[in-house]
Amino acid sequence: MAVHMADLDALYERLAAAVTLQSDDAAIRIRAEYEPQAGPGAKVFPPTYMESNGTRYHFERRWSPEGTPVEVVVLDSYQSQANRCEAALDRVADRLRLPRILWRFELDGNVLELSNLSVPHRSRDAYIIHGIVGGKKFGETEVGKALNDATDSSLDAYLAFSPTDLIYGFWDSWQGKRTQLRIARSYTSEMIGWQPERGRRAAIKIDPLVLPAEYEVNRSDWQGIGESKKSKSQVTTLSNLGYGTNPKAGTPQDEFGGVAVRSISRLGVLSLTGLARLRFRDEAVNRAGRTALAALALAGDRLAFGGAGIHLRSGSDLVLRNESLEWVQRGARTEPLELSRDDAVQLVDLARERLAAAGVAWQAEPVVVSPSGPLAEVIRNVLTARGLDDAEG
Amino acid sequence: MLAIRCQLLGETFEGGAPEDPGAAEWPPSWMRLFSALVAVADHTDPPEVELLEKLEQLQPPAIVADPPALADAPEMAFERQAWVPINKTAKKVEEAKSTSLPGRLANGARGWARFVPRSPDILYSWEDDPLTDAERALLASLCRRVPYLGRSTSPVIVEVVDAGVLEEGVLVPASSREEDPESTDLPTYPVRVPFSGALAALRDAHERKNAGKPGDPWAVGAYVDYRPRVRRSHPPTIRGPFRELVIFALGGPQRDGRHAVEFTDLLRKAVMANLPRPLPAVHGHGPSESPRCAFLALPFVGHPHADGHIIGLAVAVPELEPADLRDLWWALGATAERGLSSPVLGQFTLQRLAPVEQRRAPLALQAWRWTRPSDTWVTAYPAVLDRFVKDRTEIPALIRQTILNSGLPEPVEITSALRPFSGTLPGALDLHPRETTRPGHREGFRPYRHLYLRFAAPVRGPVVIGSMRHYGLGLCVPVTSPATSAAREAEPRDA
Numbered sequence: 061m062a063v064h065m066a067d068l069d070a071l072y073e074r075l076a077a078a079v080t081l082q083s084d085d086a087a088i089r090i091r092a093e094y095e096p097q098a099g100p101g102a103k104v105f106p107p108t109y110m111e112s113n114g115t116r117y118h119f120e121r122r123w124s125p126e127g128t129p130v131e132v133v134v135l136d137s138y139q140s141q142a143n144r145c146e147a148a149l150d151r152v153a154d155r156l157r158l159p160r161i162l163w164r165f166e167l168d169g170n171v172l173e174l175s176n177l178s179v180p181h182r183s184r185d186a187y188i189i190h191g192i193v194g195g196k197k198f199g200e201t202e203v204g205k206a207l208n209d210a211t212d213s214s215l216d217a218y219l220a221f222s223p224t225d226l227i228y229g230f231w232d233s234w235q236g237k238r239t240q241l242r243i244a245r246s247y248t249s250e251m252i253g254w255q256p257e258r259g260r261r262a263a264i265k266i267d268p269l270v271l272p273a274e275y276e277v278n279r280s281d282w283q284g285i286g287e288s289k290k291s292k293s294q295v296t297t298l299s300n301l302g303y304g305t306n307p308k309a310g311t312p313q314d315e316f317g318g319v320a321v322r323s324i325s326r327l328g329v330l331s332l333t334g335l336a337r338l339r340f341r342d343e344a345v346n347r348a349g350r351t352a353l354a355a356l357a358l359a360g361d362r363l364a365f366g367g368a369g370i371h372l373r374s375g376s377d378l379v380l381r382n383e384s385l386e387w388v389q390r391g392a393r394t395e396p397l398e399l400s401r402d403d404a405v406q407l408v409d410l411a412r413e414r415l416a417a418a419g420v421a422w423q424a425e426p427v428v429v430s431p432s433g434p435l436a437e438v439i440r441n442v443l444t445a446r447g448l449d450d451a452e453g
Numbered sequence: 454m455l456a457i458r459c460q461l462l463g464e465t466f467e468g469g470a471p472e473d474p475g476a477a478e479w480p481p482s483w484m485r486l487f488s489a490l491v492a493v494a495d496h497t498d499p500p501e502v503e504l505l506e507k508l509e510q511l512q513p514p515a516i517v518a519d520p521p522a523l524a525d526a527p528e529m530a531f532e533r534q535a536w537v538p539i540n541k542t543a544k545k546v547e548e549a550k551s552t553s554l555p556g557r558l559a560n561g562a563r564g565w566a567r568f569v570p571r572s573p574d575i576l577y578s579w580e581d582d583p584l585t586d587a588e589r590a591l592l593a594s595l596c597r598r599v600p601y602l603g604r605s606t607s608p609v610i611v612e613v614v615d616a617g618v619l620e621e622g623v624l625v626p627a628s629s630r631e632e633d634p635e636s637t638d639l640p641t642y643p644v645r646v647p648f649s650g651a652l653a654a655l656r657d658a659h660e661r662k663n664a665g666k667p668g669d670p671w672a673v674g675a676y677v678d679y680r681p682r683v684r685r686s687h688p689p690t691i692r693g694p695f696r697e698l699v700i701f702a703l704g705g706p707q708r709d710g711r712h713a714v715e716f717t718d719l720l721r722k723a724v725m726a727n728l729p730r731p732l733p734a735v736h737g738h739g740p741s742e743s744p745r746c747a748f749l750a751l752p753f754v755g756h757p758h759a760d761g762h763i764i765g766l767a768v769a770v771p772e773l774e775p776a777d778l779r780d781l782w783w784a785l786g787a788t789a790e791r792g793l794s795s796p797v798l799g800q801f802t803l804q805r806l807a808p809v810e811q812r813r814a815p816l817a818l819q820a821w822r823w824t825r826p827s828d829t830w831v832t833a834y835p836a837v838l839d840r841f842v843k844d845r846t847e848i849p850a851l852i853r854q855t856i857l858n859s860g861l862p863e864p865v866e867i868t869s870a871l872r873p874f875s876g877t878l879p880g881a882l883d884l885h886p887r888e889t890t891r892p893g894h895r896e897g898f899r900p901y902r903h904l905y906l907r908f909a910a911p912v913r914g915p916v917v918i919g920s921m922r923h924y925g926l927g928l929c930v931p932v933t934s935p936a937t938s939a940a941r942e943a944e945p946r947d948a
Contacts, residue, residue: 081597086610087462109535110562120531122464123571125758127816129528137535138606165555172555179554180538186557190542229605233540233665240665244605248463329462331608334600337493388462390597390612431556434544439556441546 068403072351072410074387078332079350084389088397090249090328090361092383096376097369103259103318105375106133107140116316119256133256133319136372141249141328142228143178144370145360149224150177152363156408157424158356159221161203163187164428165436167443175426176222183207183222184232191429203427212241213339219349220420221427226338227357246334247357249365251372253321260317266305273297273304318375326365329388330357340420348411348418355404355411362404455589456578457514458614459486459602461570468603469566471645471672475532477568480518480624481602483577484645484674489611491655493598502652504591507584509647513626513677514579519572521622521681522642529569536560565604576614589613623682640681645674690826691912694744694860695769698820698915700751701789703765705801710752710761710882712798713834717748717925718891719795720766720788724748727787729780734773737923744771746781747917749925751817752882754833759880761833764817766803769915826911827931831878835871835901836919836927837889842900852902859918859927866907873903878930889926901926 078085096102108116118134136144153160153175161176161183179185184207191198198204206217218225229245267273279296298304335350335357364370369379385397399407412422431439459481468485470478478485487508494501520526539558543549550559584592596611627641651673658670708716725735733739734746747769752761768785770778789803806814816822839855842848852869868874873881886898899920906929918927 086597087608089462112534118533120533120567120569121529122569123529125756126753126764127571127756128814129526134533137533139535139537181540184540186540186542187554240663244601246600246605246608248606248608250463327463329608331462331600333598333610334605334608336598337600388610390610392460392610431542435542435556438543438546438549442549442555 068407068410071399071403071407072355072414075332075354076347076351079335079354080347081333081336084391084393085387086331086333086390087388088330088332088358088385089388089394090326090330090365090383090385092326092328092365093381094251094324094326094370094378095381096324097379101320101322103320103375104135104253104324104378105316105318105373106135106253106256107137107373108316115258117256117319120252122252122254130255132252132254133321134250135253135324135376136251136326138245138248138250141251141326141364142245142247144364145247145249145357146177146224146228148363149356149360150175152405153177153426154424156356156359156405157412157422159223159422159424160426161188161222162426162428163191164430165439167440177224181233182225182228182230183218184225184230184234187431188429189234190432190435192432193427193429197432198429201427210241212243214341215243215338216340216345216349216420218243219340219345219352219415220422223353223356223422224360227335227353227360243338244334246331246353247328247361248331249326249328249361251324251326253319253324255322256319257321258317258319267303269303270305271298271303273299275304277301324378328361328365330354330361344418345415345420348415349420352408352411352415355407358399359404359408362399362401366401366404454578454580454615455582455584456576456614457486457592457596458612459575459577460610460612461573461575461602462608462610463606464573465567465569465607466603467565467567467606469671471669471674475564475566477523477530477566478603478645479523479530479568479570480516480521480575480644482645482674483514483516484647484651485602485671486577486599486611487647487651488655488670488673489599489602490592490595491652493600494595496656500587500591501595504588504595505652507588508592509651510649511579511583511647513644513646513679514577515623515625515682516644516679517574517576517578517623519570519574519622521624522640522679523568524640524642526571531567531569532564533567534562534564537563565606624679625682627678627680641678642680643676644679646677648675651675691862691908691910693912693914693916694771695747695915695917696772697770698767698824699770699785699805700767700818700820701765701803701805702814702818703763703801704804706799708763708798710750710763710834710880711884711888713750713752713763713882714888714890714921714924714926715795715798715892716750716763716766716793717923719793719798720768721746721748721924723788723791723793724768724781724784727784727791729783732777732780732784734771734777734781735784744773745923746770747915747923747925749823749915749917749928751823751928752833752880753815753817754878754880754882755816755930757879761880761882764815767823767915769917823928823930824914825931826913828908828911829906829932830908830912830914830916830929831874831881831905831932832903832918833878833881833928833930834926835873835882835884835889835903837899837901837921839920840899841897848900848902851900852904855919856904856906859922861912861916861918862908862910864906865909866905868905869902871902874905877905877932884926889921891924904929 077083096104106117109118120132121129122132124130163174165172176183179187193201199208203221210217227247229243232241275298276295279294335353338350340346340349371377387395387397468478470476523530539561541558543556549556551557593613596613599611601607602609654673655670733743737745749767750763751765751767753759753764789805792803793801838851839858873883889901916929
């Protein structure tokens, strides 16, 4: 154990040297190969985007080892991979004593809860910015004010209250502020499938009642909502209400029929040079803060991707075939790095203690924010489908 | 000489061109790199500000990238588009169109321009050395701080490096003084460069952006026309015996380079069969000094993963009479149309590549891969020597004679070995004696050697050496920088 601690300590020191630009280590790169759980060549389902050229998948090309362009398909984008790391950190936030801002909404005894690790714009998300804490606007609370006042030369508030923002990047786009703070991501990761063969979707949802999907009906009669306002959009089709066979017979399903790929690869980069740009109140916090962020980023990657496999989405369950981590150094040199999930979590523990020693203590008790009155009303209406008659179209 | 190398850590570059944000800016301009240096500099530190002011005044650098310009590989440029959550909450229920976030506006569309280069390295180089040692050290320190180029999804390592003379894939400002008569009809590309006042313009754009006003730091820059560099060769290039290389992509079952002679024999016979009249340049029966075609099997070599399998076939054509050339072209066209077929090797299609298609084909199918002038050449297939020997001591002299007999000048340096120089040229073929003779010919096995040659001046390829050169053995690959690895390879070598 003592030896192990010494290893972790050495890893911490190496990261600290890199994020203060005292060494040649510029980044940590992760390469991995996966295959479908059903076996090589089984179909996987990429994420769908806007339709273009008759497909909703994102096809691109890469260079093969022979130097020829080969087709690839994006299986998971940068943004999605970052979200997976955040979700993994969110799940173990208590264990890591990770500071968080929770957005909570209650409706009829059900609680809807999102955190700064799950909302789209991180701590600068509209839900949080426009939230209320104990009757006070979030921006008027100590935490909210500190985040609002942060600048790119003093990011201490982010380090203390929403550290993951500094890893995955954010843009404080609220108008009327002195400066619109933007922090670029330092962690990037993407998964692609090589040489995809486009599939066709044979699946179809059969309506056992064989109701005609295009048949027009009065919405409130069918939804059983009872009293609804009279409006033009009272009339709807059965397919909009979930009845009828789907997709309609004869619809081409090539645009999202899945793909079979030769191989699946993931390439992730944690830019230690990127973390080195983050500035806090003094040199001690610079060193301990950036190293803590590096440890968090590694933990996010290991917790999200360090297992035996990964579930990307329905129809895309993958098994890890092989994986390698490496230090990328100046002068085009690399060096292997070994880091298990447990090690990564313990590294965060060590980094948290060193950060506290430098004067920034993480508060494990989350800040809880609720939506303000008007927004709560809108959300209540959305969730109960009230007023949706007007919102159709 | 001052050079800055930018190494992409991923497989893609993301960064839009100011004039068309949906298209990637490739190569990333000097202005883009300058902006990155401005972004990481400490603007309260006078030496750093002075250095930036000096950098904006520099002459535009030569830029080396692969491919040299987006126009060389437009099929590797993409726009990634996606719906992203808008950071606004709805004021009224009918505005709340987000399907995943209650009470939020509908998602907005965003696009990201991306380019997939063949090589992760981009080099910016200045012929002169405009910086003092102190400034150079400060520039190195600035470069160390640059985390990404373009968008943050293109993480990089930027370093000040020592670069040798660059020959390939170089874009230079069209106004540069190395005029070559051949370069006047080359394409030009507009590339953004800093100008006097660029630093102030960037600061101003940054201030406006911070205040939430329109301001586009990435639109700052002056445009300069760049063009591919064409150097006058000094010393002049030596031309080998061949004038032209006709390349065919080979379609069909994958075959190892050990079958090279079987393929070239098959190709030669097919061309002969399609000729309207016998041509000495093809059948080879005639005065010994009359020019002959060489039939080549182009292997996958020179890449760390190279395995030496045959990617294409080629015919190296010597200087011929116009009437002979016309008949040969006709026969080559007819051969390509019919493809090749043999009971041993299988069925193959032949596709003649146009110059534009070559740019995008595997390296082995690109003419310059085999013809690029170079003073250093290494064999992909061993060269079969010109006669039998009684004992091994005759071999060094025989190698020298064989090279001269192949129509090449005498090298200043020869290293030979029985096995390939795999460190210098991965994938080079290690043939068995029976793979060095024509099928069905039982003339005994002549000695053969792999060669690493350096000539006094650049030689234009294709370089094919030895008594089996008309069947593609002894085919050489130009080596860019004399690789010291050749001398270090731990294979038994001839004295």
